[in-house]
Amino acid sequence: xxxxxxxxxxxxxxxxxxxxxxxxxxxxxxxxxxxxxxxxxxxxxxxxxxxxxxxxxxxxxxxxxxxxxxxxxxxxxxxxxxxxxxxxxxxxxxxxxxxxxxxxxxxxxxxxxxxxxxxxxxxxxxxxxxxxxxxxxxxxxxxxxxxxxxxxxxxxxxxxxxxxxxxxxxxxxxxxxxxxxxxxxxxxxxxxxxxxx
Amino acid sequence: xxxxxxxxxxxxxxxxxxxxxxxxxxxxxxxxxxxxxxxxxxxxxxxxxxxxxxxxxxxxxxxxxxxxxxxxxxxxxxxxxxxxxxxxxxxxxxxxxxxxxxxxxxxxxxxxxxxxxxxxxxxxxxxxxxxxxxxxxxxxxxxxxxxxxxxxxxxxxxxxxxxxxxxxxxxxxxxxxxxxxxxxxxxxxxxxxxxxxxxxx
Numbered sequence: 001x002x003x004x005x006x007x008x009x010x011x012x013x014x015x016x017x018x019x020x021x022x023x024x025x026x027x028x029x030x031x032x033x034x035x036x037x038x039x040x041x042x043x044x045x046x047x048x049x050x051x052x053x054x055x056x057x058x059x060x061x062x063x064x065x066x067x068x069x070x071x072x073x074x075x076x077x078x079x080x081x082x083x084x085x086x087x088x089x090x091x092x093x094x095x096x097x098x099x100x101x102x103x104x105x106x107x108x109x110x111x112x113x114x115x116x117x118x119x120x121x122x123x124x125x126x127x128x129x130x131x132x133x134x135x136x137x138x139x140x141x142x143x144x145x146x147x148x149x150x151x152x153x154x155x156x157x158x159x160x161x162x163x164x165x166x167x168x169x170x171x172x173x174x175x176x177x178x179x180x181x182x183x184x185x186x187x188x189x190x191x192x193x194x195x196x197x
Numbered sequence: 198x199x200x201x202x203x204x205x206x207x208x209x210x211x212x213x214x215x216x217x218x219x220x221x222x223x224x225x226x227x228x229x230x231x232x233x234x235x236x237x238x239x240x241x242x243x244x245x246x247x248x249x250x251x252x253x254x255x256x257x258x259x260x261x262x263x264x265x266x267x268x269x270x271x272x273x274x275x276x277x278x279x280x281x282x283x284x285x286x287x288x289x290x291x292x293x294x295x296x297x298x299x300x301x302x303x304x305x306x307x308x309x310x311x312x313x314x315x316x317x318x319x320x321x322x323x324x325x326x327x328x329x330x331x332x333x334x335x336x337x338x339x340x341x342x343x344x345x346x347x348x349x350x351x352x353x354x355x356x357x358x359x360x361x362x363x364x365x366x367x368x369x370x371x372x373x374x375x376x377x378x379x380x381x382x383x384x385x386x387x388x389x390x391x392x393x394x395x396x397x398x
Binding site: 011014015029032033036039 | 261273280287288291
């Protein structure tokens, strides 16, 4: 009987100690891990879009509610003013969702650029949406008035040959971004003021 | 026969070096030795876990009831492994991406549990610390050696930290079989053979 109690006590104390230690380590590394994930997963896309930003868009960020989920917005200082935001949307591609980082110039209501972040498209076909800079370059500087479509659907975007579905996904993700941007613009402008220094 | 403290440390480096002499911990040895960088990362992580778990287990060796000792060891080891995983995620994210599943798998690495059972549960704290450190360093060096062979002949480059360094000129045709999975078995087999030849009395 004594031995059994001892077993229970030792194991319980050990587990409590271990749980406490892990909780402590987790809470003290949480923020750093979030930063690292942003830096290495979304970082490259954000940096290409917000080229010429004088700040670090990955540290200057805020969250807003979009529908029922939280979306992270990254702030870019262009010409000394916090005037650009980048955020992620997605469109239905050939192999699941195509994640798209979209940068918008808040002052002129224009696309600064888009960049594919995550996708499951066919290598060499749809995957070129990420690797071919010529395709995403078409979105640069476009206004936000029109709906974006590929030429086959009567739009202005030249689809990647052999990857129309992926190209459509990028277009619909961009449209989604326009929609989000238009509904949230007053809040975005308010938030951007906080980043003035 | 009691060994001197130095011997406790040195035995892990040659006479009982984990992957080649004890032939323990082969899963990470085969899987992560695609580049020297991965080998170093894995080695350091394992060394940390080995040292910490050895010290803690040996200081608790009189408290832990023998019937639940394995459960206790696993709790202790798993805790340290998770700590390593979180810290690596926070400060060396690219390395964490490359090592991936093999970090949590340190929990079931035979070396760690083997040292706990065979050594730390019988000897004092300082001795166990030296044993863990020796085994860890031996493991790291073995991973580096195997990774160096595979990476050098498989790609012509050596990666010690982040950037690959070109060792062989551009005219070298990489023997890329070596960086694939079957190449790992071949390289390990040849290393074992070499170790046995050298150690033969």
